[in-house]
Amino acid sequence: MNQLYYLTDDQRAIRDLAREIARERIAPLAAHVDETGEYPHEQLKLLAQQGLMGLHVPEAYGGAAAGSLAFCLAAEEVAWACAATATIFLVQNLGGYPIVFAGTEAQKRRYLPRIASGEITAAFSLSESGSGSDAAGMQCAAVRKGDRYVVNGSKMWVTNGSHAGVITVFVTTNRSQRAKGVTALLIEPGLKGFSVGKNERKLGIHGSPTVALHFSDCEIPVENRLGEEGEGFKIAMRTLEHSRPTIGAQAVGIGQAALDAATAYAKERRAFEQPIAAFQGIQFMLADMAMAVHGSRLVVHHAASLIDHGVPSAAMESSIAKCMASDTAMKVATDAVQILGGYGYTREFPVERYMRDAKITQIYEGTNQIQRLVIAQQLLGKL
Numbered sequence: 109m110n111q112l113y114y115l116t117d118d119q120r121a122i123r124d125l126a127r128e129i130a131r132e133r134i135a136p137l138a139a140h141v142d143e144t145g146e147y148p149h150e151q152l153k154l155l156a157q158q159g160l161m162g163l164h165v166p167e168a169y170g171g172a173a174a175g176s177l178a179f180c181l182a183a184e185e186v187a188w189a190c191a192a193t194a195t196i197f198l199v200q201n202l203g204g205y206p207i208v209f210a211g212t213e214a215q216k217r218r219y220l221p222r223i224a225s226g227e228i229t230a231a232f233s234l235s236e237s238g239s240g241s242d243a244a245g246m247q248c249a250a251v252r253k254g255d256r257y258v259v260n261g262s263k264m265w266v267t268n269g270s271h272a273g274v275i276t277v278f279v280t281t282n283r284s285q286r287a288k289g290v291t292a293l294l295i296e297p298g299l300k301g302f303s304v305g306k307n308e309r310k311l312g313i314h315g316s317p318t319v320a321l322h323f324s325d326c327e328i329p330v331e332n333r334l335g336e337e338g339e340g341f342k343i344a345m346r347t348l349e350h351s352r353p354t355i356g357a358q359a360v361g362i363g364q365a366a367l368d369a370a371t372a373y374a375k376e377r378r379a380f381e382q383p384i385a386a387f388q389g390i391q392f393m394l395a396d397m398a399m400a401v402h403g404s405r406l407v408v409h410h411a412a413s414l415i416d417h418g419v420p421s422a423a424m425e426s427s428i429a430k431c432m433a434s435d436t437a438m439k440v441a442t443d444a445v446q447i448l449g450g451y452g453y454t455r456e457f458p459v460e461r462y463m464r465d466a467k468i469t470q471i472y473e474g475t476n477q478i479q480r481l482v483i484a485q486q487l488l489g490k491l
């Protein structure tokens with residue numbers, strides 16, 4: 109099933125490299141990361157050393173410019189091993205894209221080579237406590253004073269916000285204009301008036317920090333603005349359209365890990381004097397899980413390929429990939445727990461972790477209800 113004939117030699121090499129690191133070096137640490145919530149410094153360093161942190165960065169800025177499909181292949185492998193590490197790996201991409209899309213030459217030179225080498229990690233801050241799905245309803249505001257913006261308010265749910273060397277923060281410069289009043293600013297830690305809030309205690313992806321950001325009369329130079337004033341929402345939506353297939357890839361990785369664990373267990377575990385894999389009820393569950401994971405993988409690859417081919421809008425395919433793969437991961441991980449019976453419910457086996465980790469893929473980068481809205485809007489047009 110992994111004989112994906114359409115991959116180029118480069119894509120295959122990137123997948124194989126990511127697979128080797130993920131299986132040999134990242135997977136053995138995943139249960140520890142889950143148990144302790146430790147930040148996966150070493151795992152990220154390994155990915156950086158192999159050049160995998162800059163897959164989305166143009167060559168001119170030290171990246172591999174390998175494309176969306178190559179990135180999805182690597183993301184699936186990392187997620188198979190450790191979804192928390194994969195989340196930070198994905199956010200390197202999510203935080204880097206706005207700079208690739210809208211950065212000035214100076215901004216690109218300042219950040220992209222360091223993102224590509226893994227010297228710094230990146231973050232992307234759109235959501236707030238009162239506005240997640242309705243992102244344009246944000247309240248965190250910036251007022252221009254001469255050559256600075258003065259920012260007041262808070263952002264929430266910022267993956268890697270406590271560790272990032274650069275964060276793209278979306279603020280409103282004109283609340284009444286909603287989406288058209290959103291402006292993107294690049295910020296670095298250590299700014300006066302900027303602080304990082306507490307790390308959320310979550311159901312899963314424990315090694316991936318999720319924090320609030322607070323701004324109190326925080327002055328940010330105008331030269332840190334990405335694009336024009338009021339262009340922030342467009343930058344955010346373009347970024348999400350490109351990154352949603354990568355969440356799909358993360359979900360495929362979790363789903364494949366759950367399927368692999370359930371398959372291995374079914375062959376070992378005996379009941380009624382035979383392996384449980386001999387029961388057709390279990391065989392059909394495994395077959396359904398395999399179909400769903402493989403189908404999701406192909407849909408993710410299709411969306412990523414559309415992006416690589418520069419189609420004008422891949423919004424629908426991108427949302428389908430994210431939504432279908434994450435719903436699949438949740439179902440497959442839940443079924444894997446079922447196949448492991450009582451043991452599946454314990455921390456002795458990884459499937460309960462897969463189930464907890466899978467859930468977030470249905471929520472972040474737009475909940476699956478929001479993905480369905482995007483798909484329906486593309487289907488129906490303006491009513």
Ligand SMILES: Cc1cc2nc3c(=O)[nH]c(=O)nc-3n(C[C@H](O)[C@H](O)[C@H](O)COP(=O)(O)OP(=O)(O)OC[C@H]3O[C@@H](n4cnc5c(N)ncnc54)[C@H](O)[C@@H]3O)c2cc1C
Binds near residue numbers: 478
């Ligand atoms: C672990 C984690 C990491 C995250 N990382 C980041 C990050 O790095 N950067 C960032 O900016 N954000 C991040 N987020 C935020 C995430 O994207 C939001 O939580 C998500 O978009 C949902 O927003 P909300 O939580 O405000 O839910 P709400 O918008 O309040 O939604 C609540 C429920 O209502 C549903 N709903 C809302 N509107 C509609 C509608 N129009 N039609 C049908 N149903 C609807 C939703 O689907 C959901 O089920 C993260 C969140 C988590 C939990």
